[in-house]
Amino acid sequence: MSERRPPAPQSTRPRVAMLVTHIRAEEKLLREALVVAGLTCDVLLDRELRLDLLADAGQAAPNGRPWREYEAILIRTVSQSRGLLAALVLEGWGLRVINRYETAAICADKARTTLTLARAGIPQPAVRLAFTPAAGLSALDELSYPAVLKPVVGSWGRLLARVRDAEEAEAILEHRQTLGGYAQQVVYAQEYIEKPGRDIRAFVIGERPICAIYRASEHWVTNTARGGRASNCPLTPELVSLCERAAAAVGGGLLALDVLEAPDGRLLLNEINHTMEFRNSSAPTGVDIAAAVAEYVREAVLPVRARAE
Amino acid sequence: MLAVQEAVLCPMCDATQEISADAMLNELIACGDCGGELEIVSLQPLRLELAPPCEEDWGE
The missing domain is CATH 3.30.1490.20 (ATP-grasp fold, A domain)
Known part of the structure; x- marks a missing residue:
């Protein structure tokens, strides 16, 4: 997806932070991809955060570096409540947070997701x-x-x-x-939607789906966290259109959309995840999802650099 | 085959864990013997602890 470029000298690389609860396969892949994309990536632990709510981004992150030196903060916490609150605070200080707080808050709450998609006319159960x-x-x-x-x-x-x-x-x-x-x-x-033994997980970068998998299981719950098997799902025009509209409705970003195939053939948007897990999805789709995420982060920080220079 | 950095014991079952050379601080690994989820809490020296249990708000 992204052409590998020679690494920039360390001193000129935009610096981003990745906020994590701990390092899983995804965070390891992302850190490597961010470095390949020409960024410096500091890993910060949510358990070590001490945020002075009455101060600003001049205060130090857990590693001692002032928050304002980060051109973006990628929220990858497995704890949704910590990630949301951190995004709220950091965005309030004027920092670029990925995903944006409002997008994450909508996706973290199924009622808010349903309402937001309904207002946008997205088909759902x-x-x-x-x-x-x-x-x-x-x-x-x-x-x-x-x-x-x-x-x-x-x-x-x-x-x-x-x-x-x-x-x-x-x-x-x-x-x-x-x-x-x-x-x-x-x-x-x-x-309850009678699925054909599978659902669809589509990966969206910005507002554009880059790949999708089927998650198949004999159990009606098809999450790969619950043993669902992943295989490539073609990006049909109908699926692409649904994903683009749904992603736009929640504000776009790095999103994993869960889609159900109804017995009448309609595609229904089920849920949107704002801290996507993708370790099992690059192999079946042939898409380097970590590299695509890193490229999105790199493009997001470029305007920041341009403004500063 | 992974390059092995150094061996360390699982704090749960004492089985030897082989940690790859590209291991990261705070990385989660699974013990091949007891299946326990472990976190690398120090790289120099190498030290493992039981990973925190899954919380209600954890997820995607």
Whole structure:
């Protein structure tokens, strides 16, 4: 995707930070790709952050370097709450944060994602939001069974439940009330889409999809974190159009879009992930996703450099 | 074949872990014996700790 260029001298390289919870395969690939793209990349740990909310970007990052010396901060925290708050603070100081706070905040919250996509006219499964088990059961009756209960905030297929009837739904909602915090008590109920044993994960850079995979599984939850198998998915004009519109609706950036194939052939946007995992996706697609991300970051910092010079 | 930097023991099961030469600080690795998730908390000297358990807000 990106042509490898000879590395720039260390002193002239734009400096970016990658904020992480720890280093996974993705962060290792990204750091290498950022260096190949001609950037200097400092890795910062979210566990070490101490942010003075009454001061500005002149304060030191955990490595002692003033935050304002970074031309971009790539948020790669596995902790969504830490990543969101860090993005909010750093962006408030005028720093370039990737992904932008507003985009990440929309994607981190399934209710906000649904609303944002609905306003943009993006096709998606029917959804009901309710705040009590009783209202949730009524909402599920409207959707009809089977249906899917999801945490409003959550990932990796955690705590998803496919409920086949009101008895199952009642049990799940009762457990959520007893075991969960308030976020778990919000009822986000989604129409169950009978998938063809797979879903689609499309990778978007900016607002353009660069590749996609099928995630196949005998289980109805097809996340690769839950054992879904990845294979290449062609970027059809319909898929490209859906991804471009959905990415634009949430503000664009580095995004992984989950798409469902409905039995009637329609493509439905299911979720958008703002801290994409891609370790298993470059091989089947033949696309160097880390290099594409690094190129996006490099292009984002170039205007900053131009302004400074 | 990975270039091995140095061997270190899993803090959970004492199995020897071979760490590649390009290992990064705070990188997660899995113990081949017990399957425990480990974090490289020091490169010089090489030291491993159990990785923090998955939290409710972790994800993509």
